[in-house]
Amino acid sequence: QQPVQSPQAVILREGEDAVINCSSSKALYSVHWYRQKHGEAPVFLMILLKGGEQKGHDKISASFNEKKQQSSLYLTASQLSYSGTYFCGTDNLGGADGLTFGKGTHLIIQP
Amino acid sequence: DAGVIQSPRHEVTEMGQEVTLRCKPISGHNSLFWYRQTMMRGLELLIYFNNNVPIDDSGMPEDRFSAKMPNASFSTLKIQPSEPRDSAVYFCASSLPGGGKFFGPGTRLTVL
Numbered sequence: 001q002q003p004v005q006s007p008q009a010v011i012l013r014e015g016e017d018a019v020i021n022c023s024s025s026k027a028l029y030s031v032h033w034y035r036q037k038h039g040e041a042p043v044f045l046m047i048l049l050k051g052g053e054q055k056g057h058d059k060i061s062a063s064f065n066e067k068k069q070q071s072s073l074y075l076t077a078s079q080l081s082y083s084g085t086y087f088c089g090t091d092n093l094g095g096a097d098g099l100t101f102g103k104g105t106h107l108i109i110q111p
Numbered sequence: 112d113a114g115v116i117q118s119p120r121h122e123v124t125e126m127g128q129e130v131t132l133r134c135k136p137i138s139g140h141n142s143l144f145w146y147r148q149t150m151m152r153g154l155e156l157l158i159y160f161n162n163n164v165p166i167d168d169s170g171m172p173e174d175r176f177s178a179k180m181p182n183a184s185f186s187t188l189k190i191q192p193s194e195p196r197d198s199a200v201y202f203c204a205s206s207l208p209g210g211g212k213f214f215g216p217g218t219r220l221t222v223l
Contacts, residue, residue, distance in 0.1 A: 002153075032211060041202060042154070044211035087154065089212070097142045097209065098167050101154040 001025055003090045005102035012078050012109050020073040020105045022088030031064055031071040032089040032099055035082075042087060045073075075107070083109045113137070115215035117203050123221045129191040132218045135184055136205030144212060145178055145188050146202040154202075160186065161208070193222045 003024045010018050022031060030049050034042040048064035048071060059076040075082055085106050089099030116135040124130055136143045144159040158168040160180045168178070175194070180186040190197055198221050204212040 030209070034212075041214035041216055042212075044213060047211050089154075091209075097161065097206065098144065098156045098159045098170075099212065100156065103153045 001092070002100055003088055003102040005086075005088055005105050007105060008103070009106040010108070012107070014080060014109055014111050015077050018075040018078060018107060020075075020086050020088075020107070021070065022072070022090070022102055023068070023070045024090050024092065026069070026092040028064070028066065028069050028071075028090055028092060030091045031062075032091075033062055033071075033073050034087045034089065034101075035084045036087065036104070037084040078107075078109050080109050080111060083107055115203055115205055115213055117201075117215035117218050119218060120216060121219045121221075123223065124193055125223050126194055127192045128222075129189065130193045130197075130220060130222075132188040132201050132203075132220070134186045134188070134203030134215060136186070136203070137213055138184070140205035140207055140213070141183065142206045142208060142210075143180060143186050144204040144206075145186070146204060146214075147199045148202060148217075149199045157188070190220075193220075195222045198222050 003022050006021045032047045033045040036042040062073045064071045085104040087101045087104045089101045118133045141162050145157040148154045157170045158178045163180045178188045200217045200219050202214050202217045204214040206212045
């Protein structure tokens with residue numbers, strides 16, 4: 001079942017922070033985050049495994065709450081290059097490789 | 112290192128024609144995925160392979176779609192016959208087991 005992402009779209013000024021949420025109605029084994037720029041392929045950002053870990057990637061980090069079946073992506077001090085559509089992909093089967101992606105969150109960073 | 116390679120990058124065909132999309136995964140990756148992306152449906156998993164064996168093809172929309180992976184470095188997705196509703200961007204991705212997926216540049220398919 002497709003995970004639900006919120007918000008659907010965000011418009012920020014450069015330097016502002018953003019949070020993108022991803023929730024599933026089923027138990028989660030892992031959550032992946034990707035960014036896609038217009039006309040390009042999705043690019044892998046990070047993966048979070050069962051265990052409630054938090055990961056960082058430059059000024060982009062994410063958390064995974066296994067009990068709530070949710071993950072959140074945090075973008076700190078956003079840069080123009082952060083613009084794009086962010087997708088979460090979930091693995092509900094535990095070890096299976098096929099991800100189910102949310103509909104995406106469109107992030108626009110303005111100077 | 113070369114990333115995932117897909118061909119062709121663009122394909123325009125007429126309804127009823129056969130379409131074959133090709134993919135070369137990243138060397139050493141033993142999982143390969145075919146995804147389709149449209150505005151209406153987003154990113155949909157069509158089929159994936161582990162060690163060249165199809166594991167889950169439940170996302171393949173109809174019998175008109177078929178996929179093969181004859182060896183570790185090549186996969187094809189075939190649509191026969193093609194229909195206008197098959198128009199989409201088709202992505203191939205590869206990964207290590209349970210790892211992040213690395214997507215190819217995609218094939219933009221237009222069926223007239």
